[in-house]
Amino acid sequence: MEKKDYYEILGVDKDAGKDAIKKAYKKLALKYHPDRVPEDRKEKYEEKFKEISEAYTVLGDDKKREQYDSVGHNAFNQGFGNSSSGSRNFGGEDLSDIFRDFFGSQFGGNPFRNTHHANVGDDLQYKLIIDFEEAVFGCEKEIEIRKNVSCEFCGGTGAKDKKLEKCDKCHGEGRIEINQRTPFGIFRQVADCDECEGSGKIPQHKCNHCNGNGIVHEKIKIKIKIPQGIDNDQVIRVEGKGDAIKNGKSGNLFLIINIKPHKIFKRDGEDIYMDFEINFSQAALGCKISVPTLTGTKKIKIASGTESGTIIRLKEEGIENINRYRVGDQFINLKIRTPKRLNRKQKKLFEELAKLEE
Ligand SMILES: [Zn+2]
Ligand SMILES: [Zn+2]
Structure with a gap:
């Protein structure tokens, strides 16, 4: 059977960038994820899911993509030849790793986990x-x-x-046998009864x-x-x-x-950051300021001669870790405000200051 083009499968251009490929895969993988599809379409989706995963395994990897671009599917026939049902090993790479990368381990390692537990x-x-x-x-x-x-x-x-009464079709067994005729003989397959959906009972x-x-x-x-x-x-x-x-x-x-986002604080893990403006004289002479914290305001002392960009650390005024093993800190970045407009008196004072500094 002719294999479908990987670019076509992911719906991206031949010259698509890595990010575009990743994005396209992620979108499709979420859509066709076997854990999230309607029961009656599960098999079809599983096939599709494998197809897109296979395409991504190749196109998402620079080296494999290069090989694929030059020789096409032939480069991978060995690894991908027959991806029989249940196999999740494409070209030696475990798909669950790709999944973990995208969705975190909460989603379980094996995306086909539910297929056999209907x-x-x-x-x-x-x-x-x-x-x-x-x-x-x-x-x-x-x-x-x-x-x-x-x-x-x-x-x-x-x-x-x-x-509920006993299901007629499966005689309450919940399972039925299906005989499948193939050129190699008749195969007997046991499946969930479609009448009672495997419960053996119907209303x-x-x-x-x-x-x-x-x-x-x-x-x-x-x-x-x-x-x-x-x-x-x-x-x-x-x-x-x-x-x-x-x-x-x-x-x-x-x-x-x-x-x-918060209007004052920025968060990084358990620590929080904020900017705080003080004016020239406060920085030069030192002062006391009131800064907001997560639990109210706190008075802190600013030393005389403080420079712009000085960081003040308030220990354990940050966020308590979700597992409660650490409380973060609060960091205050002091910024010195340069006056934009001076009144006459201010101007005079600055001029005097300037003379002294000469
Ligand atoms: Zn039944
Ligand atoms: Zn009901």
Whole structure:
């Protein structure tokens, strides 16, 4: 079979840069990730996912890409020849590593993890935007998401009166045998029964609310505790709050934290940074200033003869680490404000000063 062009698979130009290739892959990989696709399209998506991963393994690597550009698929036939189902080894590289790079280890090493456990709902992802202070001190949030939930009218059974009877098709076994005729003979394959979806039971009377599916797609509210010290792009895993699935376990919900910038503080890990302006005379003579901290204001002493760009460190006035093993510091960058407009008196004083300095 003729192999498809890798550039075509990723939908990028032949002269696309590394970043563009990475971006295109990431987008497609998220779309076709086997953990997140509809049950009925899983196999098709898995094939597609492998295809794009294979393309990226080559085009994302300068050396392999060069080889591919000059000799095409022939350069890789050995490694990629038959990527039979379940194989995730493309040209000697474990795909899970690529995945970890992109999505962090929270998403699990093996992207095909769920394919053979059909009874786990899809994992969901949600970008949660919180305020700077909410991240620093922790908070409780309520989010609203649309997802598959177990039908409350039938308790997820799909049966109006919650009464189930033995499935006729599989005689309650949940599994059926399929005989497949091939040129090499007949192969017997065991698969989940499509009538009862592997449970061996079907409703006597279908539940009207979920049409017998046991699952409905609804907007629901979820309360989430955000731990103090959480940082941008960190992920909170909420067990069992992903998509529900009939006769199975719900997937997980992954909250990706996005922190709004603060109007004064900048954050770097547990430390916070800020600029603070003082004027000429304050810098020259020394003074006391009131600076904002995370917990209020603090009076600090500025020594006489302080230069612009002096950094003052307030120990442990930063953010407490999410694991509570360290409290960061606050750094204040002092900037000396040069007066732009002087009144007559100020001008006179500066002139006198200038004379003294000559
Ligand atoms: Zn059945
Ligand atoms: Zn129902």
